[in-house]
Amino acid sequence: MRLLQAFASTLAPIYPLAKRLLYKFHGGVFPQYNKSLSARNPIRALYYPTELILPLPQTVGEMAKSLVKVGDHVLKNQLIAQSQADANQKLVVPIHAPTSGEIIAIEARALPHASGLQELCIILKPDGKNKAIENVLQTTGTWPEDAQPLKDLIAQSGIIGMGGAGFPTYAKLPSKQGKVKHLIINGAECEPFISCDDLLMQTDAEQIWLGAQIVAHALNCQEILCGIETNKPQAIEKMQSAAKNLQMPSNASVIHLAAMKIQEVATVYPMGGQKQLVYEMTGVELQSGHHAIDQGILMMNVATLKAIYRAVTLGEPLTSRLVTVSGEGVTEGFNIEAFIGTPFNELAELAKPKGDIDYPLIMGGPMMGVQMPQNHVPILKTTNCVLANPPEPRQMQMPCIRCGECMDACPVNLLPQQMYWHAQGHEYEKVEKLNIKDCIECGCCSYVCPSHIPLVQYYRHAKSEIKVLNAEKQATELAKQRHEFKLARIEREKAEREARLKAKKEAVKKQAAQNTNTPQESEKSATSGASKSVASAAAARAAAAKAAARKKANSDTSSEQTQTDKPLSAREKAILAAQKAAANKQGQSDKDFKTKGQSLGSKSDRQAATEAAKKRAAMAAAKAKATSAAKQKAQPENSAREKAIAAARKKAAQSSKTEDPAVKSSSDLEENNNKKGNDENKSPTLNASQQTAELTTDLSANGSETSPALEKELARKAAMQKAREAALARKKTHQKQNNTPVKTDQDSPPTKTSESSETAEAIPLDSPLDKKAAAKKAAMQAAKRAAAKRAAAKKENNE
Numbered sequence: 001m002r003l004l005q006a007f008a009s010t011l012a013p014i015y016p017l018a019k020r021l022l023y024k025f026h027g028g029v030f031p032q033y034n035k036s037l038s039a040r041n042p043i044r045a046l047y048y049p050t051e052l053i054l055p056l057p058q059t060v061g062e063m064a065k066s067l068v069k070v071g072d073h074v075l076k077n078q079l080i081a082q083s084q085a086d087a088n089q090k091l092v093v094p095i096h097a098p099t100s101g102e103i104i105a106i107e108a109r110a111l112p113h114a115s116g117l118q119e120l121c122i123i124l125k126p127d128g129k130n131k132a133i134e135n136v137l138q139t140t141g142t143w144p145e146d147a148q149p150l151k152d153l154i155a156q157s158g159i160i161g162m163g164g165a166g167f168p169t170y171a172k173l174p175s176k177q178g179k180v181k182h183l184i185i186n187g188a189e190c191e192p193f194i195s196c197d198d199l200l201m202q203t204d205a206e207q208i209w210l211g212a213q214i215v216a217h218a219l220n221c222q223e224i225l226c227g228i229e230t231n232k233p234q235a236i237e238k239m240q241s242a243a244k245n246l247q248m249p250s251n252a253s254v255i256h257l258a259a260m261k262i263q264e265v266a267t268v269y270p271m272g273g274q275k276q277l278v279y280e281m282t283g284v285e286l287q288s289g290h291h292a293i294d295q296g297i298l299m300m301n302v303a304t305l306k307a308i309y310r311a312v313t314l315g316e317p318l319t320s321r322l323v324t325v326s327g328e329g330v331t332e333g334f335n336i337e338a339f340i341g342t343p344f345n346e347l348a349e350l351a352k353p354k355g356d357i358d359y360p361l362i363m364g365g366p367m368m369g370v371q372m373p374q375n376h377v378p379i380l381k382t383t384n385c386v387l388a389n390p391p392e393p394r395q396m397q398m399p400c401i402r403c404g405e406c407m408d409a410c411p412v413n414l415l416p417q418q419m420y421w422h423a424q425g426h427e428y429e430k431v432e433k434l435n436i437k438d439c440i441e442c443g444c445c446s447y448v449c450p451s452h453i454p455l456v457q458y459y460r461h462a463k464s465e466i467k468v469l470n471a472e473k474q475a476t477e478l479a480k481q482r483h484e485f486k487l488a489r490i491e492r493e494k495a496e497r498e499a500r501l502k503a504k505k506e507a508v509k510k511q512a513a514q515n516t517n518t519p520q521e522s523e524k525s526a527t528s529g530a531s532k533s534v535a536s537a538a539a540a541r542a543a544a545a546k547a548a549a550r551k552k553a554n555s556d557t558s559s560e561q562t563q564t565d566k567p568l569s570a571r572e573k574a575i576l577a578a579q580k581a582a583a584n585k586q587g588q589s590d591k592d593f594k595t596k597g598q599s600l601g602s603k604s605d606r607q608a609a610t611e612a613a614k615k616r617a618a619m620a621a622a623k624a625k626a627t628s629a630a631k632q633k634a635q636p637e638n639s640a641r642e643k644a645i646a647a648a649r650k651k652a653a654q655s656s657k658t659e660d661p662a663v664k665s666s667s668d669l670e671e672n673n674n675k676k677g678n679d680e681n682k683s684p685t686l687n688a689s690q691q692t693a694e695l696t697t698d699l700s701a702n703g704s705e706t707s708p709a710l711e712k713e714l715a716r717k718a719a720m721q722k723a724r725e726a727a728l729a730r731k732k733t734h735q736k737q738n739n740t741p742v743k744t745d746q747d748s749p750p751t752k753t754s755e756s757s758e759t760a761e762a763i764p765l766d767s768p769l770d771k772k773a774a775a776k777k778a779a780m781q782a783a784k785r786a787a788a789k790r791a792a793a794k795k796e797n798n799e
């Protein structure tokens, strides 16, 4: 190995990829390791920080619930928080007090995460006494004989993967023996600057081996392999020595130990990756999407094995870990057994920084580490390094030149350039198809990229997006499955119902067939059936009669109820009154009327009454209309009508031998007219008066009041008479102007001029047409007279 390494190093200046001859897996890079900055110094003594920040949420698993309150004094190893979930169902990790002290707060604090999110934390102020509860896990020191007891003990001690993954160790172990062929101890601390595992192997090699033996014993594993990079010669030596001289604890009952083998592996980044180290040491290529345990491989970090040993033999929970504090910004890097919860900034200050640490510290190494949003964040069980590297001038990102360097460097054989391309275009499905989930975010691709593209940042973002999309897809799928299950259940219930019905029908048919099969039985059944049918018919009739009676009673009740409950409208009241009057007229008794009135509620009576009322209403409306029209029409002739009525009344009075002067004058006028020989064609006024008087007399004889029809007729006749009078007056005026005799409508004989002049005086000629006609006639007569004169003069001349 050393010879091969020397040969590859010689070729490296000419052919850099020659170093790849040293290992088996694809890709990898050779960064500056700078491990000596911290590895050269011995492990520092205990440091008591001002406060310990103990987050209740865990790296992986359920959030723990605090078992203490503010003001409580706790001892080292005391259980202070635990999840209520079942450890066999969920991932749970208890929290123990790292040292003795007082709980001063339970509040939200920033966690060591790129997001800078704050979570609930228990704040413990150390008292500096470090007073502990010994063997808090109450172990006897006996090694567990089976997998499950070991798992339970590890779960109680709160041990998780201390290499960086943070997965609860108890959940990583198989539940049954014989599943693990190779237990691999990961001593390939490949990240630059970090040296805590190296120092741990140098100082606690025996505990590491014993921890591995405990696991191998519980899982019945026969071989333990330890992979250590060639750049850690002291650790290799110490581990080899410890393996050779491994002493069994006095209280352990184990007589058989698994074989231990140390394997030096090339110093190449990322040799510490599970896939890479397993492949390097065993030649087994771990399949994508499968656990290593499925292929008989169990890999554990050196720090985790030490914690298992202390838990099993000493009953000690995990409350501290070895941490490297290093970087370009400090002068004295070191390793320290730090309490879990120690703030980053306090540890960095211990390393004598070159200046103010006003830049973000890094959790982890420069390749895979994460910059902290603030420096007062706690050390977790997975924190192996606090790196104080001042930020370097950022190199400008250039477009991808498709050089393919990233692809050559990728230790997982992915296509970094393709993944970057699709991640940039938010085509996450395509990124997923390129197996981005296998990316270990080692940073080799970014390290070699000549365009300085931060490829790993793109992959981290794409992974989180894919996670969200998959969660949504899963929820949709679940809803779809629920819907399909519901449909299937409905179908099944329907089929069952139909089957039940079918079975019932068949049973009835079968019964009927049995009844008809035997003649005697048939007869018997027929007889019984006939008697049954007679009885049932009688019962049906009785039931029908009862139903009819009930219906009738209901109807009567409802009718009465309608009559009594429902208030009568005005029209119904009028109808009722009319009916009552009619009944009285016909001599009906009150009892009959009441019966009829009560039966008004019946539909036919009510309809008849309504029809009669409608007819009467229509007649009344027509009468009112005619009256109003007659009134309107007769309005202008009111005076004439009244005169006519008055004359008629006078005449009537005269006829009853009651002399009246006004009537007398009328009689004189009538006598004068008779003298003129116009017995039939009397004066229009007198004629009209006579007619009106006749009508009025007739009316008076019929009743004391005039009917509207009669009044209308009188008004019409009076209007006609007046029109005749006006026409006659016009004719007379015309005749007077033309000196022509006036004729009446009935060809009455010509009246005398004196009479005409009297009439002309009564009706003056003020019509412009009449004047014009008269002037025209006069002119014609004058012309005739002049012509006659001229003819006479001519005749005389001729003679």
Ligand code: SF4
Residues within 6 Å of the ligand: 399, 400, 401, 402, 403, 404, 405, 406, 407, 416, 417, 420, 445, 448, 449, 450, 451, 452, 453
């Ligand atoms: S190394 Fe950088 S420039 Fe080269 S192909 Fe990959 S992403 Fe593109």
Ligand code: SF4
Residues within 6 Å of the ligand: 406, 409, 410, 411, 412, 413, 414, 415, 416, 438, 439, 440, 441, 442, 443, 444, 445, 446, 455, 456, 459
């Ligand atoms: S970060 Fe991912 S893609 Fe880049 S080299 Fe590492 S494993 Fe490959």
